[in-house]
Amino acid sequence: MLDLRGGGVVHARRGERGRYRPLRSTLCEGSGPMEVVRGLLGLHHFGTVYVADLDAIEGTGDNRAVVTTLAANFSELRFWVDAGFREAAAVRQFLERSPGDAVLGSESLAGIGELEALRDGGAWPRVVLSLDFRDGFLGPPDLPARADLWPERVIAMTLARVGSGDGPDFWRLAEIGRTHPHTRLFAAGGVRDQGDLLDLAARGVAGALVATALHDGRIGPGDLPVRGG
Known part of the structure; x- marks a missing residue:
């Protein structure tokens, strides 16, 4: 699991994103994404890496180039990427240019209509849904009951x-x-x-x-x- 901000990997704690700091790990020297992924693969032959693009989720930028570089350098890995997708169109655009899968975080999702728009299309097998919780559910309030819209x-x-x-x-x-x-x-x-x-x-x-x-x-x-x- 990688949390990206400003091109580097940060240590996520309790969802308090303003307090995240650069990752310090026993697996690698620094917090560069390439170093961190190499460290993880040195530990274990993982098949999938989840990436949260915090800048995209927060609407302050994106780490698209970092994700592209990781996918190119670690072609043996499957990347699940949460880039703050709000709408079906953004998911389709991501999947057209990326070999990975798109994670739709419920906290970012504009509404259940976006899932309806994706469900019957070719992108659907590459969609992962994240049901996000803090004190309660974060996202469209009718989504937890609409399992027919879950991938x-x-x-x-x-x-x-x-x-x-x-x-x-x-x-x-x-x-x-x-x-x-x-x-x-x-x-x-x-x-x-x-x-x-x-x-x-x-x-x-x-x-x-x-x-x-x-x-x-x-x-x-x-x-x-x-x-x-």
């Missing part, structure tokens, strides 16, 4: 737990899993160690977005599956 892959993103070490939001994951049992659900926020990864897998969660526990060494090579994403 196959859905992230449950609890922002207050990102970089916190508080553990995954098991209650929320269970609720989504109970009401939408056929969704490929990915956990984001709070993963601490191998125990959490095993617990998530036992609960049927398809995968997890992890950053802090990799960079500070709490999750090491022996704690990860043979093939990760």
Whole structure:
């Protein structure tokens, strides 16, 4: 998981974006995106890297060139990119020029009509939905009940737990899993160690977005599956 700001990787903590600082990691010397990805691949043969373009999400610019460079230099990786997509047209434009997949963060989404516009098109298999939560749901209020508009892959993103070490939001994951049992659900926020990864897998969660526990060494090579994403 990479959080990009101003061309570099920052350490996300509890969704308090104004307080994010350049990443310090045991896996690499600096916070340059190329260094960080090399460090991650030195730890494990990951198949997918999630990228949050914070400048695009906040409407202050973008890290499009960084994402393009990463995709060109790490062609073996699949990139899931959240670039603050508000509308279906922006998603289509991104997918036309990028080999990766587009993550639609509910906090950025203009409305459920954007998902309706994408659902029946060729871009749909490359769309990932992030259901974003803080104290409550962030996004179009009718979206959580409209599973017919969810793509196959859905992230449950609890922002207050990102970089916190508080553990995954098991209650929320269970609720989504109970009401939408056929969704490929990915956990984001709070993963601490191998125990959490095993617990998530036992609960049927398809995968997890992890950053802090990799960079500070709490999750090491022996704690990860043979093939990760």
